[in-house]
Amino acid sequence: MKTEYSCEQCGDRLIEFACEELSVLERQLVDRHLARCTGCQSQLTELWELQRSASEWSDQRVPGWPRRELFFEPSPWPLRIQWVLSSGSFAMLVLVVLILAWQEPLDDQLQSITTRLGDLESSSEEYLAGAVAQLRQDQVSTNQLLARSLMAQSRQERREDMAELVRLMDGLQVQRQQDTENNLQYLISTQIEDRRDIEALARTVWYPQGGKQ
Amino acid sequence: MQLIDRHEGRLYNYCLRMTGNADDAMDVLQDVLLSVYRNLATFRGDGSFGGWMFRIASFRCADHLRRRMRRGQEEDVEIADGCAPTQQLDANREIQQMLQSISDEQRQVIELKFFQNFTFEEISGQLGISTNTAKSRVYRALASMRKSSEASVTGEGQ
Numbered sequence: 519m520k521t522e523y524s525c526e527q528c529g530d531r532l533i534e535f536a537c538e539e540l541s542v543l544e545r546q547l548v549d550r551h552l553a554r555c556t557g558c559q560s561q562l563t564e565l566w567e568l569q570r571s572a573s574e575w576s577d578q579r580v581p582g583w584p585r586r587e588l589f590f591e592p593s594p595w596p597l598r599i600q601w602v603l604s605s606g607s608f609a610m611l612v613l614v615v616l617i618l619a620w621q622e623p624l625d626d627q628l629q630s631i632t633t634r635l636g637d638l639e640s641s642s643e644e645y646l647a648g649a650v651a652q653l654r655q656d657q658v659s660t661n662q663l664l665a666r667s668l669m670a671q672s673r674q675e676r677r678e679d680m681a682e683l684v685r686l687m688d689g690l691q692v693q694r695q696q697d698t699e700n701n702l703q704y705l706i707s708t709q710i711e712d713r714r715d716i717e718a719l720a721r722t723v724w725y726p727q728g729g730k731q
Numbered sequence: 732m733q734l735i736d737r738h739e740g741r742l743y744n745y746c747l748r749m750t751g752n753a754d755d756a757m758d759v760l761q762d763v764l765l766s767v768y769r770n771l772a773t774f775r776g777d778g779s780f781g782g783w784m785f786r787i788a789s790f791r792c793a794d795h796l797r798r799r800m801r802r803g804q805e806e807d808v809e810i811a812d813g814c815a816p817t818q819q820l821d822a823n824r825e826i827q828q829m830l831q832s833i834s835d836e837q838r839q840v841i842e843l844k845f846f847q848n849f850t851f852e853e854i855s856g857q858l859g860i861s862t863n864t865a866k867s868r869v870y871r872a873l874a875s876m877r878k879s880s881e882a883s884v885t886g887e888g889q
Contacts, residue, residue: 533869539850564873571829572764572845574822580743581757585735 523551528558536565735764737749742788748842749792750799752832759795763788778856785847789839796835800815832879837872840865 523531528551534540535548552559742763746756766787774783830838839858843849844865851862858865 529870530863530866533844533866534851535849537844561870561873564877565869567874568841568845568873571826573749575744575846576823577827578747578753578823580739580760581753583757583761611760620813 521547521550523547525551525555528552528555529561532558532562536562536569540634599715734768738767738784742784743848745785745788745842746792748827748830748846749835749838750795751827755795755799756816759788759791762795763791763809766788766791778853781847782849782857785829785843785849787842789857793839800835829876829879833872833875837868840868841872844869 528548531540531544531548535545540548552562737777739760743760746759747753750756750759763784767784770787774780826842830841833841840854843854843857844851849857851865854860854865855862
């Protein structure tokens with residue numbers, strides 16, 4: 519088993535030794551070599567100095583740069599459309615201004631508008647009054663029609679009721695006649711039987727020996 | 732946009748150290764972020780997103796530095812103030828001067844190892860070099876910085 523590194527072997531591992539990337543065993547072997555080798559010691563010192571310098575670097579802030587424009591270049595079409603829209607809006611504005619400039623003066627326009635509004639108001643009132651009168655007339659006519667209809671309906675219903683009553687009375691009369699006939703028949707048959715019984719009794723009373731009448 | 736917000740600070744400071752110039756750093760940052768954004772679909776997810784992003788950043792920085800070298804421009808170290816205290820700006824300026832004294836290749840490895848704390852395996856994957864090459868670049872960078880420091884001390888002495 520190796521107990522110490524040579525200068526070449528130490529040199530192969532010196533940077534990792536400075537950066538503390540060696541295993542424990544390798545570190546011990548390098549340590550032993552460094553204890554007696556000034557050349558490797560001075561190299562290690564330089565490496566540590568370099569490490570120290572690197573650790574002293576303070577990060578600089580990145581200056582502003584157009585990253586959005588660089589990474590997400592805008593399509594030329596939206597720009598053109600915007601330009602067209604802006605130009606169109608401007609042209610429309612100019613057109614409206616020109617039309618207004620060619621029109622009558624503002625006071626005349628206002629007077630004309632006021633007159634038109636007054637006319638419109640009066641004609642609206644007339645129309646409204648006519649509409650209300652027509653509505654009332656319509657309502658009266660509707661009420662009359664409704665009353666007539668109700669009365670006609672009532673008469674029809676009364677006629678139907680009377681007819682029903684007559685039919686009922688006829689039925690009752692027939693029924694009574696039938697009952698009377700039945701009663702009469704029953705009375706007649708009863709009287710006949712009674713007469714027979716009386717005759718038999720009389721014969722018995724008057725002719726107790728069974729002689730003929 | 733969230734992706735940009737999350738990574739642009741780290742990337743900008745990386746570019747600042749690599750190029751040594753705020754304008755160049757901004758150019759490279761935009762280039763890197765655009766490249767990341769356009770190539771998101773190619774990210775396979777088999778490594779860390781940071782590693783993948785820094786691989787792109789390494790290529791872009793290398794391209795930029797190569798083009799700058801071809802033009803023969805030597806940029807002065809320039810720090811954007813970013814509302815940082817003067818002491819911090821001085822420290823940053825010193826670090827940038829130190830990094831400008833080494834080659835672009837060495838600077839890349841130093842940046843990834845000591846500022847971004849990637850392992851040598853990750854650096855090897857990002858730069859397409861072996862771990863031994865990456866380590867030897869670190870040592871060569873140390874030697875260059877030592878020479879530069881000695882030269883400046885000598886210059887000040889004279």
